[in-house]
Amino acid sequence: MAERNLSVASATARRKKSVAEEPVTSILPGGDVPYDPDHEFNPDEEVLAALGYKSEFKREFSLFTTFCVSFAVLGLLPSFASTLFYGMGYAGTAGMTWGWLVAMVGIQCVAMSMAELCSSMPTSGGLYYAAAVLAPPGWGPFAAWITGWSNWMGQVTAAPSVDYGVSAMILAAASVQNPNYTPTNYQTFLLTVFIMIIHGFMSSLPTRWLAQVNSGGSTFNFIALVIVIILIPAGTDRVSRGLEKFTPSSEVWGTIYQGTDFPAGVSVLMSFIGVIWTMSGYDSPFHLAEECSNANIASPRAIVLTSATGGVFGWFLQLVVAYTVVDIDAVLSSSLGQPFAAYLMQCMPQKITLAILALTIIAGFAMGQGCMIAASRVTFAYARDDCFPLSSYWKKVNARTQTPVNAVWFNCVIGILLLFLIFGGVLAIGALFSIGAIAAFVAFTTPIFIRVFFVGNRFRAGPWNLGKFSVVVGTIASAFVALMVPILCLPSTTGADLTPQTMNWTCLVYGGPMLAILIWWFVSARKWFKGPKVNIEHMMLGREGNLVEGEEVKGNDSGSDIAPVELPVDKKIAELEDSNRLTDPK
Template identity: 80%
Template sequence: MPASTAEHNYNVVDEPVTSVLPDDTLYHLGQDFSADDEVLAALGYKAEFKREFSLFTTFCVSFAVLGLLPSFASTLYYGMGYAGTAGMVWGWPIALIGIQCVAMSMAELCSSMPTSGGLYYAAAVLAPPGWGPFAAWITGWSNWLAQVTAAPSVNYGVAAMILAAASIQDPSYVPTDYQTFLLTVFIMLIHGVMSSLPTKWLAQLNSAGSTFNFIALIIVLILIPAGTDRESRGLPKFTSSSKVWGDIYEGTAYPPGISVLMSFISVIWTMSGYDSAFHLAEECSNANMASPRAIVMTSSVGGLFGWFLQIVVAYTVVDIDAVLNSELGQPFAAYLMQCLPQKITMAILSLTIIAGFAMGQGCMIAASRVTFAYARDDCFPLSEHWKKVNQLTKTPVNAVWFNCVIGILLLLMIFGGELVIGALFSIGAIAAFVAFTIPVFIRVFFVGSRFRAGPWNLGRYSFAVGTIASGFVLLMVPILCLPSVTGAELRSVIYPSLDLMNWTCLVYGGPMLAVIIWWIVSARKWFKGPRVNIEHLMIGREVEPDRAGSQGTDAGDKKLDS
């Protein structure tokens, strides 16, 4: 950080940030401001949270949101159902290359712009002149859709596993949609209360949750191959490698290559939690180093152990058709019953349920920070309520409950059937990827030297990594919108009926179309991108009320009157 003068005056251009403020903006900070507050001020914001997250606790939240074990259990239908074991063991590392490139490009942006707004802020700053507000608008709403659907989808998976465990204990019990809905809502309410706690408590809770997630994952990785009773069922202990790595299950009417790409939804949804570190940047100490490191750590550690889990399951599954069509209504539970004694099955389900509970709570925390950041810039109706920070807990409690209510309403999709509620998972994948990549794409192809890298950066590899990330997302977005059907004739896939269609197109595309129409009709007149809130700290300048740098990357060309 640059040394301050006796008056503690600072210049934006001296900070390792890419800001919405003009480079020649001067601001004044008191002696009690930390180096993190100095960087945040250069981005246009005053500190509103306590910085009680470290690199480790930030990583813990991200890893808890990633939730490898419960995520894998919740999306096994897609990972295994579309391309079988070969798709699982080959598909994961192939998809991980693109995902890791997205994560590293995001980390580079985070180091340069460590704010709660994250990708939304980056899109506004980096967009070509005049396009900043629109880029921020689209990025922000897509990211918010990913965030607000995360906790409901995770908690739905947890509720389904709890009820499947009950069915295993009592085979005569068949869960109803109504029971699944009520149990999921109950979990959502518990998470709402937990996510409203002070930051220090949240850091401790998520450290415990992440630690449990990791320990549970290791236990499961050991317990499944060690405890399998396939031999007592007249089967070899493990499926042969030639079959695991070579047989692609015909889960769709598409060619095998497309089926493998479709199975990537499991990888993408499972691995989409690494952006949480970006949204917690304003609560993290040494944010422009710790937050990007947490992003890369989460994606790399999660990717490696996720692949190990894929391999273990691929070598022990007995009958894929039976897993997908089990009356238990939960493929992971059905898989466990195929290859393990009931007691071990219940033990693994219990570990997965607890890990899933911790994951859902982490998702709700991350979503509340995104909502707070966007409400701070008046993106939502009644934003003045959602951007308030509770004076007792120093957390955005209103934003927590706003998201909680929206999530409960989304859970009404349970009554539309498996394909409809399944859209929550594909929405999370496609919405997150679109939001992740818009600023990366702009950074690679439009910005060039105007990007001021932070202390964590990719150096000369930035363009290559960003190009791979952008290309991977451009490939996957249409793939994720293909009809999510299995075993149908090709004609039915191309012209699906309502019970076969991929509801992602409607549930994601509908709101995004509405957002674009809203922009054309109204929002373009009043939404100007990130709003700075340090006007009172600026020296010798008067800024537009509540706004500065509102024109995206052309903010630097805007001269403010003295």
């Protein structure tokens, strides 16, 4: 009998693995319990401790407030208004109607796969952390390095591009009111910088205030979106201008505007930049997971809810504009400098035009502030692992506000410097939008690709998961992004018409820094960057499962610098093993 008990105990030991060495680690299997004799862990802290981090933020975000920040960052109305030049200009109304639906299939697959990762690893590092944990042994630091920097580039360009769009709309509204006024580049630059500074101060507020401000901003965003969707078809004056109230469906859905020198199908794919950039804010709940209660359920739900809601209402907005636009060429070449304002002037009375612009400007202001919050959390998480020069400054949490204030202002300064692209013209500043689209989706999909093609069935899912559809959905997401990255780098003109003024500078502005980052890795960073670091002790069991109490174990294969620890014995282990929250869902 004793031999049998010893055999069972040995088998149990072999089944147990280090929390840090599992392919996915946030759902603690029996025995993998973070140990701290001086602190009673709540469920959220247990999950985060299993990932190797100590809770440092107040968890004052709920599912609703997390969704509010995410929806504010998504900012459907201002995002659509800011990217209308690409969505309408490349493929016309066909790209806006059925093109949006096609793009949303790929985007929704990315969102659901990301939500599954978030449920399993709810930490501010988000995709960067997931890439490191899921990567094959020895490749974790490199996967984290590429994912982290690409994600940061998408995040740091978000606020300046949104605020640029807001500034352009403000000045366009002034032009609508006074047709003799024409905005200049320096006026747009100064106004954008002013808005960036305001957002910097707002993003430095305590978490509770941020949650309340973003709840209000997101609520306004949603209400403004619904009002505009109703107001455009109800208030259009096309009939008084000698036109049908709505363009015939056959023309809206069947005519592809040739805004590029490429075949019609490629033009439709190129128009997806508007969809992708508009729909790239749903990762915010991942980065806010350490400030959200019940994070491994609430955060993934917020991701999927944001993407689904944005997809449906965004399509409605696309439809009302596609059915009411009069002259696409005039919209794209208007002296107002803002295509959305030019579109409104074609089919709406002046007062309604100004009212819609006002709603869009306020919604855009809320969106820009949400973008800056999300970017600061990403910067904090990466600085915590010494990714940046002077990381010790950017990873500090303000003692009074309990928020990463230094990271907020670091991103704000970088964003202001990027705004000098305004003086390079429309295509130059437009690179901010395409960079945001590519950088974000490369970061989104890298850990998804690793999870699908390298981890497979060894993936330990969180309480929110896709079950048997996980690999299929992840494969579709990976294929979609692999197709879109080169498409989004294509210029709209080719041959003799391709000049520096008409060139798509995305490949240079995104590819240049990423090439420098790769060179930095091989020259220096690979020697000192070891991926996500832990800052809390764990109870750790050996990968081979044959360790006994008192033996030491080494760090994980991703390269994280986890110090060897002795296995403590505590009756709390047995209590936590009985908790449903800490069991493997399979």
